[in-house]
Amino acid sequence: MPSSRDKKRAAEETANRLRDAILRGVYPAGSDLPGERELSTRLGISRLTLRAALARLEAEGLVRPVHGSGNRVLDFQDTGGVELLGHLLAIANSGEEVRGRKDAGLTLLANLLELRRFAAVEAVGFAAERATPEEIATLRAHVEHQALLLSQPEAYVRADLHFARLLTRMTHNFALVLLANTIIRVLEAQPGVALTFFLDPPGTITVYRRMVDLIESHDAQAARAFTRRLIGAFDRGLLSRLATLTSVAPPPLPPSHDDALLESPHLVSQDAPLPKTTKEVP
Amino acid sequence: MPSSRDKKRAAEETANRLRDAILRGVYPAGSDLPGERELSTRLGISRLTLRAALARLEAEGLVRPVHGSGNRVLDFQDTGGVELLGHLLAIANSGEEVRGRKDAGLTLLANLLELRRFAAVEAVGFAAERATPEEIATLRAHVEHQALLLSQPEAYVRADLHFARLLTRMTHNFALVLLANTIIRVLEAQPGVALTFFLDPPGTITVYRRMVDLIESHDAQAARAFTRRLIGAFDRGLLSRLATLTSVAPPPLPPSHDDALLESPHLVSQDAPLPKTTKEVP
DNA sequence: TACCACTCACTGGTCATACCAGTTCTCGAG
DNA sequence: CTCGAGAACTGGTATGACCAGTGAGTGGTA
Numbered sequence: 001m002p003s004s005r006d007k008k009r010a011a012e013e014t015a016n017r018l019r020d021a022i023l024r025g026v027y028p029a030g031s032d033l034p035g036e037r038e039l040s041t042r043l044g045i046s047r048l049t050l051r052a053a054l055a056r057l058e059a060e061g062l063v064r065p066v067h068g069s070g071n072r073v074l075d076f077q078d079t080g081g082v083e084l085l086g087h088l089l090a091i092a093n094s095g096e097e098v099r100g101r102k103d104a105g106l107t108l109l110a111n112l113l114e115l116r117r118f119a120a121v122e123a124v125g126f127a128a129e130r131a132t133p134e135e136i137a138t139l140r141a142h143v144e145h146q147a148l149l150l151s152q153p154e155a156y157v158r159a160d161l162h163f164a165r166l167l168t169r170m171t172h173n174f175a176l177v178l179l180a181n182t183i184i185r186v187l188e189a190q191p192g193v194a195l196t197f198f199l200d201p202p203g204t205i206t207v208y209r210r211m212v213d214l215i216e217s218h219d220a221q222a223a224r225a226f227t228r229r230l231i232g233a234f235d236r237g238l239l240s241r242l243a244t245l246t247s248v249a250p251p252p253l254p255p256s257h258d259d260a261l262l263e264s265p266h267l268v269s270q271d272a273p274l275p276k277t278t279k280e281v282p
Numbered sequence: 283m284p285s286s287r288d289k290k291r292a293a294e295e296t297a298n299r300l301r302d303a304i305l306r307g308v309y310p311a312g313s314d315l316p317g318e319r320e321l322s323t324r325l326g327i328s329r330l331t332l333r334a335a336l337a338r339l340e341a342e343g344l345v346r347p348v349h350g351s352g353n354r355v356l357d358f359q360d361t362g363g364v365e366l367l368g369h370l371l372a373i374a375n376s377g378e379e380v381r382g383r384k385d386a387g388l389t390l391l392a393n394l395l396e397l398r399r400f401a402a403v404e405a406v407g408f409a410a411e412r413a414t415p416e417e418i419a420t421l422r423a424h425v426e427h428q429a430l431l432l433s434q435p436e437a438y439v440r441a442d443l444h445f446a447r448l449l450t451r452m453t454h455n456f457a458l459v460l461l462a463n464t465i466i467r468v469l470e471a472q473p474g475v476a477l478t479f480f481l482d483p484p485g486t487i488t489v490y491r492r493m494v495d496l497i498e499s500h501d502a503q504a505a506r507a508f509t510r511r512l513i514g515a516f517d518r519g520l521l522s523r524l525a526t527l528t529s530v531a532p533p534p535l536p537p538s539h540d541d542a543l544l545e546s547p548h549l550v551s552q553d554a555p556l557p558k559t560t561k562e563v564p
Numbered sequence: 565t566a567c568c569a570c571t572c573a574c575t576g577g578t579c580a581t582a583c584c585a586g587t588t589c590t591c592g593a594g
Numbered sequence: 595c596t597c598g599a600g601a602a603c604t605g606g607t608a609t610g611a612c613c614a615g616t617g618a619g620t621g622g623t624a
Contacts, residue, residue, distance in 0.1 A: 009577070009578095010577080010578070011337075011577080011578085032604090035603085035604065035605085036604085036605065037604095045578085045579090046578065046579045046580070047579090047580090048330065048577095048578070048579065048580090049577085049578065049579080051334070051605090051606090052333065052334070052337050052577090052578095055293075055334050055337040055338060055341075056337060056341050059337075059338050059341035059342065059365075060341065061463060061464075061467060065604095065605060065606090066586090066587080066604080066605075067585070067586050067587075067604075067605050067606065068585070068586035068587035068588075068603085068604050068605060068606095069586085069587055069588075069603095069604060069605080070587095070603095070604060070605075071604095071605080076460075077456075077459065078447075078463065079463055079467065080460050080463055081365070081460060081463055081464040081467065082364065082457070082460045082461050082463075082464050083341075083363070083464075084460055085457055085460060088456075107456075108456060108457070111455045111456045111457040111458070112457045114408075114455055114457070114458075115455065115457040115458055115461065118400075118404045122400045126396075165360075173393045173396055173397065174359075174370075174389075174390060174393045175364070175367055175390070175393040175394045175396070175397040176393070176396075176397055177359065178358075178362050178363060178364045178366055178367060179364045179397065179461075181343060181360065181361055181362055181363055181364075182343075182363040182364050182365075182464070185343060185361065185363065291606070291607095292606080292607070293606080293607085314575090317574085317575065317576085318575085318576065319575095327607085327608090328607060328608045328609070329608090329609090330606095330607065330608070330609085331606085331607060331608080333576090333577090334606090334607095347575095347576060347577085348575085348576075348615090348616085349575075349576050349577065349614070349615050349616075350574080350575050350576060350577095350614075350615035350616035350617080351574095351575060351576080351615085351616055351617080352575060352576075352616095353575095353576080
């Protein structure tokens with residue numbers, strides 16, 4: 001059973017392949033990609049299609065073309081955009097390593113949840129301060145709509161993402177809206193990744209209902225506190241359950257995930273601070 | 283005096299022109315761009331170059347090509363990514379309207395500052411919890427380096443952005459790192475926009491020094507509180523000064539900016555919530 | 565008259581080839 | 595050994611052709 005649609009545009013497919021290769025470290029940062037002519041023939045596409053794919057990667061901050069020299073591979077830890085998150089998670093969840101780290105999957109998910117958490121806290125807070133009655137009514141209606149989709153995972157995820165969209169709009173902060181757009185777009189493009197977010201849909205709906213109530217009360221303080229507490233507990237539960245699942249599941253993941261992750265998610269990214277990692281003395 | 287370098291790649295130049303046109307509403311959301319063949323000849327470039335530009339816009343969520351139909355213009359309020367912020371600010375700052383709103387400039391800046399503010403609060407908090415001594419030393423050294431660049435605006439801005447980069451890394455949250463990368467990349471591409479952020483460099487340096495101290499103390503609570511308070515005051519001052527400047531400066535901006543902006547920045551964006559506005563019976 | 569299926573003139577997607585414009589490295593002149 | 599001219603790369607753009615979806619107009623049918 002093929003995991004993705006086979007009928008995609010060649011350029012997009014090529015972009016995905018190259019992106020994966022770069023994120024997996026096949027083409028190390030600082031090096032040059034093979035020449036466009038060679039690479040295109042190797043991939044079985046025309047140079048033009050290759051260039052379309054490269055344009056995409058350039059926009060994502062993975063590659064910088066240098067006229068006369070080559071397509072330089074950038075260090076995505078320095079220049080990669082948020083839109084990489086979905087791809088990174090997809091790679092990590094497939095049991096692969098990301099730049100030599102096997103525990104990247106859960107760590108990355110913990111990072112993302114942490115970002116989601118405090119972004120949501122602020123969004124709910126601002127919404128409580130600024131949302132109009134019409135917006136609140138719309139959001140409430142949407143939550144009830146979403147509650148009817150519990151049995152349809154894909155539709156449910158879409159609805160959940162739309163909840164985030166609506167909530168973000170209610171902050172009346174356009175920068176936040178654009179930020180949410182970016183993240184939502186990534187998750188929509190990676191349905192599998194988005195699904196891992198939602199192990200407890202009924203609980204989510206309950207939380208959402210209460211959130212709307214708090215927003216309607218215009219008590220930003222309480223709204224923030226509630227969101228922080230509830231989503232925090234939710235994420236903790238989700239991560240611990242996922243850690244259990246993955247340590248039992250077939251993928252080649254050694255039992256190296258303990259709950260320490262939940263307290264202080266780490267992802268070493270020391271290109272500048274700590275160049276050498278040869279010795280590790282616990 | 284030309285505002286930008288004339289020697290740029292045609293594709294990039296084209297992408298900028300098209301992006302501006304879309305953001306200004308020349309091509310309304312939902313409509314189709316002119317055919318690629320016509321558009322390319324009209325712009326005086328080859329279709330190939332045009333397509334390279336379109337690929338960029340597609341990655342930014344501004345356009346979705348529909349095979350056999352046309353290049354559909356999307357509503358960037360629904361699908362636009364964060365990378366649009368810089369361009370939007372540039373347009374708004376040039377005195378132009380953005381989608382019919384004249385006060386977009388200051389409002390947008392206020393939005394962005396708000397985002398920056400609470401992101402910084404969390405970043406400093408997490409950094410206080412997780413930063414290593416080496417990272418703290420590096421950051422401290424960088425602040426002193428930045429302090430020497432007060433007389434060189436461009437280098438100073440670059441250094442300031444790098445401060446943000448270093449600080450974000452210290453959170454050990456890769457999602458935050460990528461998010462910062464995206465925003466920093468935008469600001470680096472729009473030097474003029476970035477400059478408006480920094481009307482008081484010496485004050486910034488002072489704040490940064492204290493921030494590093496608080497991070498080193500590993501008192502996340504205090505670090506967050508300080509950051510929230512200081513950056514808040516800083517942003518308020520910056521906005522009020524900018525409001526004064528623009529209401530006096532030559533650009534065709536009517537005196538419609540009052541300090542109410544600072545309290546509750548608004549940007550109406552009701553495309554989805556109210557499909558039909560013909561009848562409204564409460 | 566109303567409706568449905570087909571056709572064809574669009575659209576974007578891909579390709580092959582050629583040439584321009586930078587960069588890098590080699591190799592010979594000094 | 596140093597250095598500079600040029601050859602041999604690299605990416606950037608242009609042209610023209612063809613493939614592949616889309617959608618509206620057309621014609622026929624019920």
